[in-house]
Amino acid sequence: MDDAVRSERQQGGRHEAEAVIDEGATRVTRTIEVRAPIEVVWESLTDPREIAEWFGDSAEFPDGTGAGAVGSFGWSDHGSFPAVVERSERPHVWAFRWGRPGEELRDDNSTLATFTLEPLDAGTRLTVVETGFERLGDAAAARAAMRDNQHGWTHELDELVALLARRWTPATVDGLAGTITRVLDIPAPRSRVWRHLTDPASIELWWGHPAVFPGGLREGVTGTFEHEGQRWPVAIRVLRPEQTFAFRWGEFGEAEPGPGACDVRFDLDELEHGGTRVTVVESGWMRVPDEERDERIRGNAGGWEQVLDGLRAHVLGAVAP
Incomplete structure (x- = not known):
């Protein structure tokens, strides 16, 4: 057992x-x-x-x-x-x-x-x-x-x-592959979930970090997230409307994500009764130095539970569409 x-x-x-x-x-x-x-x-x-x-x-x-x-x-x-x-x-x-x-x-x-x-x-x-x-x-x-x-x-x-x-599932860590995975179902249309997932103003409300992307989110653009006055780079890699949102994020103070950066990918799938399944995978943890990896990966696993729960609550509390 x-x-x-x-x-x-x-x-x-x-x-x-x-x-x-x-x-x-x-x-x-x-x-x-x-x-x-x-x-x-x-x-x-x-x-x-x-x-x-x-x-x-x-x-x-x-x-x-x-x-x-x-x-x-x-x-x-x-x-x-x-x-x-x-x-x-x-x-x-x-x-x-x-x-x-x-x-x-x-x-x-x-x-x-x-x-x-x-x-x-x-x-x-x-x-x-x-x-x-x-x-x-x-x-x-x-x-x-x-x-x-x-x-x-x-x-x-x-x-x-x-x-x-x-x-609702907790975040799972695969130490061998260096990934964190979280899956969450939201009883709302995929178009609404996508809008709040990718709109910088909404991101600040449900994630808690000001998201700055001059000209808006689009593939190939690097913007920033901010926490307590410190900023870190977020490079948009995939922006496939209502399907996939992926980015690489770096460390505080970097202009672009460096060699120890991790990749984050959100995938949205429609459910039978009109809801949306959100799957987030954060990968690349094997690039993080050994002495930092375990503590940081555990912290981010808990973070993804809070973040996606926040997205869910924000989407359900927002005005349609």
């Missing part, structure tokens, strides 16, 4: 293998833990495009998923289940009431599913509690419904875990 996996298992946690029934309280619960930040989990939990990838086959909420929103969840083999959002307190609590296919929501045909999100040092804890089964009929009917939904929450939250594993 991998040492990291063994260490995490020894540390414990509350990631439950399956949902559990509390017959006394007539409720079904499950807690999972994931590495993704709380805002990313919130988006996958509440964005209809994301919901359709882990909870059923479709999620129709024409007015969004804020408190009071009315919509439905659909399964190809079970039909469309009406729903209304009861609570939406970003990014900590989301709750909906849902009923039976073909029926209007009533107290005697619906249950309430409440999701609670808690930030952890290494990610997010998500707990779902579904209540109200006692209103669905006699004790036998309540038990049957709880058994069905126990299986359902086990399966559906496993799907959410798998989705989040695709949506």
